[in-house]
Amino acid sequence: RDTKEQVGNYIAEYIAKRINSFTPTPAHPNIVLGLPTGSSPLPVYRRLVELHKEGKVSFKDVITFNMDEYVGIPRDHSESYHTFMFTNFFSLIDIDPKNTHILNGNAEDLYKECEDYEAAIRGVGGIDLFLGGIGADGHIAFNEPGSSLTSRTRIKTLAYETILDNCRFFNNDLSLVPRMALTVGVQTVMDAKEVVLVVTGQNKSLALSQMIEGGVNHMVTASALQTHPWALVVCDEDATLEL
Numbered sequence: 001r002d003t004k005e006q007v008g009n010y011i012a013e014y015i016a017k018r019i020n021s022f023t024p025t026p027a028h029p030n031i032v033l034g035l036p037t038g039s040s041p042l043p044v045y046r047r048l049v050e051l052h053k054e055g056k057v058s059f060k061d062v063i064t065f066n067m068d069e070y071v072g073i074p075r076d077h078s079e080s081y082h083t084f085m086f087t088n089f090f091s092l093i094d095i096d097p098k099n100t101h102i103l104n105g106n107a108e109d110l111y112k113e114c115e116d117y118e119a120a121i122r123g124v125g126g127i128d129l130f131l132g133g134i135g136a137d138g139h140i141a142f143n144e145p146g147s148s149l150t151s152r153t154r155i156k157t158l159a160y161e162t163i164l165d166n167c168r169f170f171n172n173d174l175s176l177v178p179r180m181a182l183t184v185g186v187q188t189v190m191d192a193k194e195v196v197l198v199v200t201g202q203n204k205s206l207a208l209s210q211m212i213e214g215g216v217n218h219m220v221t222a223s224a225l226q227t228h229p230w231a232l233v234v235c236d237e238d239a240t241l242e243l
Ligand code: GLP
Pocket: 036, 037, 038, 039, 040, 041, 067, 068, 132, 133, 134, 135, 136, 140, 141, 142, 162
């Protein structure tokens, strides 16, 4: 696609189609989506909200699991992923907040929080479609370079590059950026029936080429998707610079 907006529109319409054509079964009564934060998926959320307003899609029966959350900032902090999701998406559609799941980076027992998250995903029959973005270093969710490609939901120390990247959201003050996050693992994403990645902007062009033209390796964790049976990468012209 030419622009970020066109990428967003394409993916939103794709997801709406999946929601509308979902066939419930007793073992898997609801469609389950994995969702990302970041600037790349914003046009997707914008278009999904429009489609909802136009009466073309309902989220009443949709269950969601977010990819990740910072550790140690309050849930209502302006940069928490909870705030991001409710501001940009959940509060603008007809989803039941009880059907939305976001890791709690303030849980007393973070290890248990991660285990419970994996159990909750299993409990609803797994994720049908995982939407994701990528970091400039090729990470997916917060699976920083060096993460095991068979990893599951866990605590992760953020890479220096990610902390620098995210500094813009924290008054450009490095000391305010969280150093740790909870994140689904690469394997958690790989277990989804389908994965759709949104990759836009020139700053992602190197990551995109390493991810799809390089070998599968744990320094570019999104490269694991090369082995996924049903992964779709949707990118804009700028992101294809290095292909
Ligand atoms: C963070 C998130 C990732 C996201 C990445 C890129 O690292 N944990 O899930 O893909 O940022 O964000 P952006 O889309 O703003 O470039």
